[in-house]
Amino acid sequence: MSAFWSEMVHRTEPYVPGEQLNEANILKLNTNENPYPPSPKVVDAITNELKRKLHLYPSPTVDGLREEIARYNFLQKENVFVGNGSDEVLAFSFMAFFEPGKKIRFPEITYSFYPVYCKLFNIPYELIPVQRDFSLQVEGFFQSEGGVIFPNPNAPTSIYLSIEAIEEIIKNNSNQVVIIDEAYIDFASESAVSLINTYENLLIVQTTSKSRSLAGLRVGYALGHSDLVEGLTRIKDSFNSYTLNRLAIAGATAAFQDTNYFMETTQKVIHTREWVTSELKLLGFYVLPSQANFLFVSHYKVVAEDLYKELKMNKILVRHFNKKPIQNYLRITIGKEKDMKLFIAQLKTILQSYN
Amino acid sequence: MSAFWSEMVHRTEPYVPGEQLNEANILKLNTNENPYPPSPKVVDAITNELKRKLHLYPSPTVDGLREEIARYNFLQKENVFVGNGSDEVLAFSFMAFFEPGKKIRFPEITYSFYPVYCKLFNIPYELIPVQRDFSLQVEGFFQSEGGVIFPNPNAPTSIYLSIEAIEEIIKNNSNQVVIIDEAYIDFASESAVSLINTYENLLIVQTTSKSRSLAGLRVGYALGHSDLVEGLTRIKDSFNSYTLNRLAIAGATAAFQDTNYFMETTQKVIHTREWVTSELKLLGFYVLPSQANFLFVSHYKVVAEDLYKELKMNKILVRHFNKKPIQNYLRITIGKEKDMKLFIAQLKTILQSYN
Structure with a gap:
């Protein structure tokens, strides 16, 4: 104090x-x-980068990595935002799309960082109770005042919500951003990424920390309409021009090249x-x-x-x-x-x- | 839009x-x-770390690097906060010590990121005119409403302000935080770090990007009273638990070991x-x-x-x-x-x- x-x-x-x-x-x-x-190719790529220009700033726009992530997801570079771990990407998302005075909704049982961001940025929230089997109560997220966020699969319950149910939530929040936190999606049946070209209010956050074995490298990213990516970029460029260091960029790029x-x-x-x-x-x-x-x-x-x-x-x-x-x-x-x-x-x- | x-x-x-x-x-x-x-020892340290545990999260408290920085500056670990480049450390500092509704002061000619942070966090500011030779007008910073920030040496003018003048500014803002942005201090005559044990309202921000040749690694830090460091840590732990990746921690630690x-x-x-x-x-x-x-x-x-x-x-x-x-x-x-x-x-x- x-x-x-x-x-x-x-x-x-x-x-x-x-x-x-x-x-x-x-x-x-x-x-x-x-x-x-991580993939041996990640280690090789970082080893090579290490010999190059560590005394120079990294790229502020990180185009190469964004192109690689876009390619993997059948999207364009303009649909990809990258950051220093998905926690940073989530923080920027709370700043860019949620608002003091407008209640957002997330599940009663969920990633415990969401209420922490809400306290920090003064964003009010409602907890939507889960069902007795811990699955999400889909209708509870309809017509939110300030937006919706939940992980899929949910944490710490590990339960997956179908793409059809997610689409219902997105449709029923057409004036608000719905953030799907897909940190664990590669261990699940299907990502909601296929909905991005249909819904301008959908933001998907993913990470290299889990399925790409790079928790120690801190690279997360968001996928969404180019307007949402631009909003995140404006926040990032008002906060820290270079959020990913040269080694993180090289390593994450190699990870997406070794499917x-x-x-x-x-x-x-x-x-x-x-x-x-x-x-x-x-x-x-x-x-x-x-x-x-x-x-x-x-x-x-x-x-x-x-x-x-x-x-x-x-x-x-x-x-x-x-x-x-x-x-x-x-x-x-x-x-x-x-x-x-x-x-x-x-x-x-x-x-x-x-x- | x-x-x-x-x-x-x-x-x-x-x-x-x-x-x-x-x-x-x-x-x-x-x-x-x-x-x-950067020092060959930095490259060696990163090469070693690369072989270790890139799939595991880094330390959230980064004690080792903070101890090394403290030792170099004759301070304690509790006086050191580390972040993803000094721009991130500055962003956290604006969040932790400046306030919407309270005007802060910085020079009319200075690092152009300061007004950007002010816009982002809704912090009002006054520009203090520089003198005709571009040096700072010391009295202009006395009795600020919301705090003071300036680089020393100033950017982009390269002009250095004496420790005596800085001490006057700190003394005349005893209820507000004074942030000295010492990105370039290692090329100058003397850091204000010697004042930290005397003034609880002094925060010094430094970086490894310039004198340590690590712009590509993104490691900045703040030095100050342990209460200020705790304030920064609370913001950081509400934003992103792990702001420095394993390679950045290893590299920056080695940089401070090779004086x-x-x-x-x-x-x-x-x-x-x-x-x-x-x-x-x-x-x-x-x-x-x-x-x-x-x-x-x-x-x-x-x-x-x-x-x-x-x-x-x-x-x-x-x-x-x-x-x-x-x-x-x-x-x-x-x-x-x-x-x-x-x-x-x-x-x-x-x-x-x-x-």
Whole structure:
């Protein structure tokens, strides 16, 4: 607390990221990172860039990377905005499309950064309750006053919403921007990106942190009508001309050029997810149907916080959100197959002690 | 223009960075980059980090780099805030310490990003006229309503303000934050960092883009009382948990560990600056007394815009600001000695055609 803080600082309620323990031998299943390293082509591209012009500013418009992302998504460069991680892209989106005095809507259970942005930028919000099975209540998002945002698949529930349902939400908010936060979409059945050419009020936010194994490089992006991209660009150019450094641009560009590696590692994660799901069910867990690289689970007998603590004592870190109505759930990132076998084995040992 | 833009987008007047031409063989003296590559130890550190954990998030608190910066400045980690370039650090500072409804003050001639932040965050401002020799009018900054910001040395004038004068400004704004933007301080006589332990309302912003040859890596930082750093951290943690990627953290940390290389390249730039200054004076230029890695000059006969265009035709890029009262000045970045010899030779040829 300081007499020099602005009102903005006073009203913040900062986001608390998942624990980043520095201990060796920790099995980290708590922040939804990809267990596989990035494509070797990413490492090569960064190594080459490193030898070039680190003393010169990067491109302020990042055309090359934007073209690569556009190509992958059958869009134009003008439909692509890039930023320093999808959290920055989301922050700019709240600034560009949401407004103090106009209530936006997001699900009661969702990515916990959304209310943090609302506090920062003084944007009022309504929480739309989820259904008993944690799926989204589609009609609850119709005719919003100030806009809509939700992740698909939702976090931390891992549940996917169909493109048809998303289209209904977009149609029923024709004067407001609907932001679909697709951080986990590559582990799911289908992106809403195909709707971009039809709906001018749709903004899709994606990231290289999950399916492209680049959480450490901080590159996120938004896809939408060129007017929305221009709005984001005006905010960014009033905030920081160069949000991506030379190495991040080179690495992310290479990641979008190596589709095979990305497909292969994504399929491995999905495969492991299905195996872990069936194992957990055998151990008495209720497992929400996941289309992400994590599971959201609850045990029929042992409370989640106890399991979280026991796992941590055994050097396995998962995420527990100590708030209603999800306090009895754990969010478990899908790791490599061998790590998940270890996880299941440890879990069996822990559960035995409760019998 | 779009119906979906927020009021914030509508009121922006985005910053326009210096031209980044992609043509080969351009001598780029327009964006104040360091002509020398970063320390080889920076490249090594990034190469090592690249082999490690790019698929995992970076540290959200960046303790290692903050400790290194603190050590160099005889401060504590709690006095250091790091961000994605000093432009991001400045943006967070405007959010954390300045306020809509309270007029801040900056010089009439200064870094042109300050009014851009003011538009974005709706912060009113007063321009304090500079003196006839372009030096700052110290008393003009006393008893500000909402705070003070200026670069030292000032941009684009290159003129340095003494620590004694800065201390007077800080003392005469005891209820407001005074931000000294020291992007170019390593080319000048003395930083105001020695005042931090005395004045709780002083924030100093620095960057690795200039003296550390890392414009392409985007690492800036602020130094100040721990309460100010906490205010910045609250804003950052409400905006983007991880603003520096793993490679930027590794590279900047190594840069602060190699003081010798930094001292050597900085001295070379200063040496070349003094040589270019004397040559320009011989050619009929008025050269403001520079303590930066650039010069701000005006010719007694040839107008600046013509010179800018002629130089550009000869593949030399300098910066011309087409606005009063500096429309007859050019800002020239100090390059390597051999490049500046070429520059002076070209300039001689151009000027001959005006005789």
